[in-house]
Amino acid sequence: MKILLINIFLFNISIFIIAQTLDEQKHYADSLFGIENYYDAITEYKRLLYFDKLNNYKYDANLNIAEAYKVGAKYSDAIKHFTIVRNNCTDESGIINAELKIVRINILRRTIPEALRSLNNLQSNYAGVIETSVINYWRGWAYIMADNWDLASIEFAKIEYDHPLKIISDKVELEKYSITFAKMSSLIIPGAGQFYTGNYISGILSLGWNVLWGYLTINAFITERAVEGILIGGLLWARFYRGNFQNAEKFAIDENKKISNKAYKYLSKEYFGEKP
Amino acid sequence: MIANVLKLTTYLFILFTLIGINNLFSQELDNLFNSSNRTAFGNYLFCEGDYLRAIDEFKSVLSSEWNDSLQFKIATSYYRMGQFDKSIYEFQKIEADIYLNKLAKLESIRSFYQIGDYNILRDQINVYFITMGESQKLSKLYNYSLLLDSSLLPEKSVYLSHFNGEERNRISEYYDWKIKPPYKNPTKAAIMSALVPGLGKIYANEVGDGITAFLLTGLFTYLAVDKFQNNHTASGWLYASIAAFFYSGNIYGSATAVQNYNAGIKFNFNNKVKFYLNERDQFIPIPKYLCD
Structure with a gap:
């Protein structure tokens, strides 16, 4: 034992x-x-x-x-x-x-x-x-990282109307360019979308090319050179016109990315609340 | 008396069992960093696919006692991480164990295949033939590798003698392709486009671009001629410049289109051969581990 x-x-x-x-x-x-x-x-x-x-x-x-x-x-x-x-x-x-x-x-x-x-x-x-506020908080962050600042703002507002992240989200959303407006303005006045997004040289060039080919096209029709008018209008003017509004759209997208990235950088360095 | 003996036997049994368990636990776990524990943990990491940490554990064990089996696992870990240079280096360290040495040589050959160094791959296969004897499957890999670089192929009958049946028909097709690849000539494309704008592009299988180039060059040339005939010199030069731009661009574009076409053909051929080899594990048996 x-x-x-x-x-x-x-x-x-x-x-x-x-x-x-x-x-x-x-x-x-x-x-x-x-x-x-x-x-x-x-x-x-x-x-x-x-x-x-x-x-x-x-x-x-x-x-x-x-x-x-x-x-x-x-x-x-x-x-x-x-x-x-x-x-x-x-x-x-x-x-x-x-x-x-x-x-x-x-x-x-x-x-x-x-x-x-x-x-x-x-x-x-x-x-x-x-707590619902916890869900809202992380949902807001999810929208921020999805580059959807307006939905993020809505989520943070549910927690507190003056929530610091709501203020940041609103600011970013306000700073961002409207892609539709950039494109539509360039459809109406070539180069306007580029001016709207701050790309002035590109805007001037776009306007210049469209004025030149537009003038030659219209002039050809006025002087009864229909074939020439169709060729310049269909090939050159159309190419520069399409390029103009596509370019405006691209500029708006690029500028928005810059704004978002600046905001991400700010949040990463300057925001001291809980982060993902 | 018998009852006492039985009692004593029972006590002794319990005693030795407990001492056994006692020793087992204390020997195994009093030092998590001894060689056997490191090996066991390394094997666990290896099976989990955490190869980098498994390598650390195995190397730590090998620093005190050499073990070809662990060295083989280190080399395999590097291979599985896609670090083929390092895997070759580690496989070369296996010497003592004849069986593992043979496997290591085969795995090195596989690593050379992955790197795309087919010259060394063939050298290694030759060395293997001399040291380990003839291998039917390795001779297949040797001959397939000839298709993947700029090596000269032997006579077709000699080349095909390594293959039989369905595979022989397939490799025969590959051989013909390699001897006479269906490449197109960039100079020919440029000349064609110089004669008829867009024709070189059509030759390079870019029919849409060819027709567009033909129409644009033709129309701007017509406009330029028309302008000069009507004494509109300024606009004549404008259209002539545009026509010249399209014309010269099309000649250059046709040549590069054919170069791209040829690169695509070669890329697809190499992919087809590699896919066939990969499906068959390069004709080298894959070493299997308990956790695989």
């Missing part, structure tokens, strides 16, 4: 040593994570998970692996590990937290439909548990 008790004691000691070893490994991985050595931190968390047969560290290790992958812009890997975290959660807040992390990665990697779908599911499945 004594021998049996001694061995039970020894067995417990060995289990304790293993637990201590794994705990030390966890601390080691955490320290690497703490000093932002994410590559090695992932390795050590994975080592911990591999030897943790009782899954004691499954939640914490996978959470930090996912965060480390996210920092390294390995978004698919990050989602994979956040999904493990979500699937191993027993409480609702943990599930919601993991799901929101996945949403934020989808926003970051611009898989916006996926992010919006997850937010809708969260809203319908956890109504009353998750």
